[in-house]
Amino acid sequence: MKKLLILFLFISCSDTIYIERPTQEVPETLFMPQAVGLKLESYIVEDKVRINTKLPRDGKYRIKILDFSNTIISQEIITGKEGDNILNIYVKSLPVSSYTVELYTKNNIFVGRQNFSMK
């Protein structure tokens, strides 16, 4: 009890303001046990597929889509927050094929990779 009171006293006297981050609900299919990385909701895709980009910190990141020969055919720069970020890969305009999705920091440091095939 004494410890609890001391803790309460400490919190009450502290100038630090704790901002609670809005947490994004992560569907079970996109849950990632790893601290950072990339996960796709499905590996066979028709129009679009949800992805989880789990980021080490807030900032700008690159989502690259590469074709069979590992040539970048589409690239997005996103502003992400630390933790889970549920986004989409829109594939309707892409030729039916198999692709690799890669996640990098803005300065091209690798974070994660997955691949998917189109129906």
Add this chain to the structure above:
Amino acid sequence: MKKLLLLLLPFICLSQDLKLDHSYTNSPDFQVGDTITIKFNTIQITENVNPNLYVFDYEYNNKLLQKIEHRWKVTDNETNTNAQVSLNHWDGYKFNFSDDYDENDLSAQYSNAWVGTADSYPSNSDWSVERITIQDGVGITYSNTLIEIDFKIKDKINTDYTNYNNVTHLNWMRAEDNSTSTLYDVDAMQQKITLSDVEGGDAGSVTINLKTSNDKPTHYKYDILQNGSSVADGYFDANSQAIVSGLENDIEYTIDIKVDDELASDWLDDVATVTDVFLVFKEAIGAGSSPGGTTNTFTHSIQFLLGEVNNSGNVDFDDSYVLLSHIMNENISEWFTSSANGSKNVWGEKNQYGYSTNDYYFGQKKHFTPTDDTKVFDFGHGLIGDVDFSHSFEPIVTETPKAQTVAGYAEDLDLDISTSLVNGKVEMIVNIEKEDIAGMQFIIEYDKSILEFEEVKFNTGNLLTNFASERENKIYFGSISVENNENIKVGEPYKIVFNPKQTITNTAGLVYFKTTDAVTDTGKKIILKIK
């Protein structure tokens, strides 16, 4: 030490969780022309390993086998009726196995030779690759056939192969429990298939090889004529080959090779691009390797044929104007290759193509004569308007030793292009850092069901000619400096703006880069590589 190794051996062997097998279901012996069926299945090695995601690549020798069709079987078993399946196909590639791992170790090849490896699939016209993806909510059952693929056995007579050894390879496999992101170790049961004692073959088969830098050989058709009457016709296959039967030895035939304009409608407008405009302009003004010079820019005489796009009989400033109008979406001539004009074809026997003689105008030797000893013929093909040979065969350099090829001049340039969601709009920004670019052209495709094109914002410099046009779901844009010495400004010369028609979370995949082309102020072609 030996004892320790012996003790460890069972653990090493037990590291694999499952095997992938492929085998033919037919009984040998085989004849040329027979259809064989190859089935794929997995075999359980370790208990309680139940992957629900399979992704694997295999490759087959397309000179010896011709794929006919495939049938999914995984959904026939009672457990996996709801499995999702996908098969993707590429011609002209062969897997580059990692030497550090056994070729049978498919999961190691996946992790170390394919994932993130830039040269995992170098070009190789003898091989075709297929990627098979199967995912389900439950474990994919073992021992049941996943897929069956039918192939026809081709005649090896006109190939470099002396037998049918190793006509297929399993390349790599990813087997995963997707619910826990657990990857499993996979080995190959039979990694390669050999067909023994294949008999037969038509000694009268004649092979026509199409020589073009275009990666769409199946869009090209041939017609073989004897005394003006057609005796055989058809399309080239994915290996740029036509195997023709029914011809006679010691008879001279004529061949017509043309692009099927309907099949090619998607790429005919990409043949003449900003590099072609720039090269024709430089040739027309006699600039040579420097703006003040008087030497030729063209390095092959056939470029005078490919660059003559207004039927005037010579290459001059008007030809560059015709091509410039084309990339600005104005069609003012019917004499060059475009979607509006159709293909304008030039072809000739490979060793003659491009070099004029009294008999063959610009080397367009269209005859061939099969004999007992000669049954393979190569024909180069070009398209009017394509002076940089982006979609044409570049002549073999024997006529002018000092001439340098256009490809030899090309250099690579890293380019940063990306899309972002900015204040509710989708913006695509091109970022360049090279200072001597005199011409640049992009063709991008976008998802028209989600995006509406708004505009291209140019920040290229004051004296450049900029262009942008929308055709179907494509945007053509770029710049060229033709009448002055100003180059494209470094920084962010292009910003393309789209309006979303619906709420979107982000932009990945909504816009993709189809064609990029650039040329320096000295006429050097730039191969743009997006980083």
